[in-house]
Amino acid sequence: MRLPLDPKIVEETIFDALIAAREKYGDKEILEDQDRKPLTYTGLIRAAFVLGRKIAAMTQTSERVGILLPSSMGTVVTFYGLHAHGRVPVMINFTAGERNIKAALAAAGVKKVLTAKRFIQQAKLEELIEQIEGVAEIVWLDDVRKTIGLQDKLYGLMAGMMPKRFRVPLKPSDPGVVLFTSGSFGAPKGVVLSQWNLVSNCRQVAQHIDLDPDWVMFNPLPTFHCFGLTGGVLLPLLQGLKAFQYPSPLHAKQITELLPEVKASILFATDTFLNQYARVAGPDDFDTLKFVVAGAERVRDETHHLFNTRFHGLKLLEGYGASEAAPVVAVNHPDRNRPGSVGQIMPGMEWKLEPVPGIPDGGRLYLRGPNVMEGYLSPDDPTSIEPLEGGWHDTGDIVDLDEDGYITILGRVKRFAKIGGEMVSLTAVEGLASAVWPEARHAVVAIADARKGEKLVLVTDRKDADVARLAEWARSHGAPELAVPKKIMRVAEVPVLGTGKTDYVAIQQMAELEKAA
CATH class of the missing domain: 3.30.300.30 (ANL, C-terminal domain)
Known part of the structure; x- marks a missing residue:
């Protein structure tokens, strides 16, 4: 089955979609973090060109470059800087441990990892950096920024005025990012998402839920997690919403106090973190929020109850995704919220259910669509991608799908026992x-x-x-x-x-x- 994607939506690259957003929404403030020095669209584009050119001087076109940073404006500038100059960002999960990180770097063929001294010191990751240095060169962005001079700024000024003349031309089918699955059931796999996979997923969500450009998206999730990258960064930037980046989802008290201060309209997080926020939040801390979106894990009844009773019925919308699908597969709608389900499947996606022996209800969910990856990185060859058979991704999830397209997750294939x-x-x-x-x-x-x-x-x-x-x-x-x-x-x-x-x-x-x- 398939729900149609708006035919007016055209395929485009990540950087061209950003340029188009500036044209559509005007040169407004679009990006901010806890340093509280917001960037406009033009400010972001200029900064991306300037920093990106510095990184381009030490890398090759199409090279995969590691980003080991928390959610911040600097991370977004670095991400777009790589795109402006035709490099491929590889988002490194700095919580994954030495073995998994080294395996990820090897699998993606990463030779250089971009990070920042302030972050490494604050997160106490000095030992991890020493371990990584054995397999990849560490590039300190703090030092790179110190080399930015007048000539670089003039270049940025010109590039900000005529970005399509200065950016390296890419195709929507070119790689947009390499991410690694969380590894909650085994070794992380390298997921290669194309430019269009990421952009189309943003368009799918925007077609499903009407997003107001005057809203502010608050993102405490790491950008090495696809939910944090697409939902917390790309979606707001491409749809005209200011994206507020916060470096750690663990700071419950600081986050709940910041929400009203920055006039946050939408909060993205997982059940674990939302439960913590609801417990420490004051009665007015969530007043500016239109709704909250939970993904990556099942939302507990207790979390729903906390939101319903403490925050005047603030809508907690549960969604469902996979890194392999860029990641949003389904999400509830503020006006059509069905707690217990993970909402309706995104427009433009095809799905099929295959029966699983011994499990009478639902079936194993397979997905295909513009947001579904080309394939996994081959564990034996960083330059090779293992394509999906017929373009279908096996989610490994047992789900029930009703006639309105609402999905109910019954469990993972690996999450059944035979007793x-x-x-x-x-x-x-x-x-x-x-x-x-x-x-x-x-x-x-x-x-x-x-x-x-x-x-x-x-x-x-x-x-x-x-x-x-x-x-x-x-x-x-x-x-x-x-x-x-x-x-x-x-x-x-x-x-x-x-x-x-x-x-x-x-x-x-x-x-x-x-x-x-």
Whole structure:
């Protein structure tokens, strides 16, 4: 099936889409961060040309260049600077650990990594930089900026006036960015998104939800996460909204205090962070928000309840995406919000569901569309891309799709256990634990069991969690006994990735180690 994309939308590159946005919305303030020195469209374009030319002098056309920076104006300028001069940004997840980062650099063929001394010092990443230096050259943007002179500024002035004459011409099908999947279920994969993949996803969202150019988008998510890059940077810039960049989603109190100060209209984040913000926010901190968008992980009932009761019914819209789809696949609409679903599928996308043996409801979701990647980086050859068969991306998600195009996530293929011959959704079991202890964080994994094939293990930060309480709730609510974990591991903190998503790799290892002990 397919929902049509507006035929007036034309294919364009990331930089040309920025130039077109300036023409459409005027030379307004469009980008800001905590330093509170906003840039206009022209200011951003000039800065991108000036910095980009400096980076171009030390790199080759089409070279993949690493960006290891938090969400900030500097990151956006660097990203567009690479595009202006025909280089390909590779967004590095600085929370992924030495092994994954080195693997990512090797997989993408990155020879140079752009970063900043202030960030490395504040984030205490000096040791990580030492480890990276063995496989790639570190380029300090602080030092690069010191070399910018009068001639560079005159160049920027001219380029800002006639950007299409100065920028390296690229095609919409050319690479726009290399990102790496979060690795929550294994080693990160290199995702190559084209220029048009990214731009089309912004156009899809804008066709689905009418965005007012007078609004302010507040982005606390890292740009190494596709949600942070497309939703928090490209979407607002290309649709005329000011994009406010904040360097860390962990600063709950600072973020909630900043929201009314910068007159934020839309907040993007994950359930983990939104739950924290809702707990520390004052009654007026969310007053300027039109709605909040949650993605990357399931939104807990408790988070919905917090927003409904504490913030005058502020709409929390759940969405669904994948790095491979640039990333927005579906999102609820402010006027058509169906809590429990992840909203309607984006216009221009095709989908199909394939049945999964042992799982009676829904099917395995496959996607194809203008926002779906060409393929993964080959792990053996950085210059090679492994294309998708027929252009279809296998999401690995089991979903239900109704006649209105609303998607309900039932679980991941990898997130089902086979217990006594029956398929049990680990996501549903987590929902059971959340119903019993809504304020706590839970994760469920399966380990081998000699008697029933697999056994469920609940990892939770609830100190008094016990099997009897879970079994009692399951009985009184008609949940099957198979869905009750027979083992509980109580931890001080449930491991999460830098994006806020549950780190199932680490949790699986914890459960296996506990079993072996």
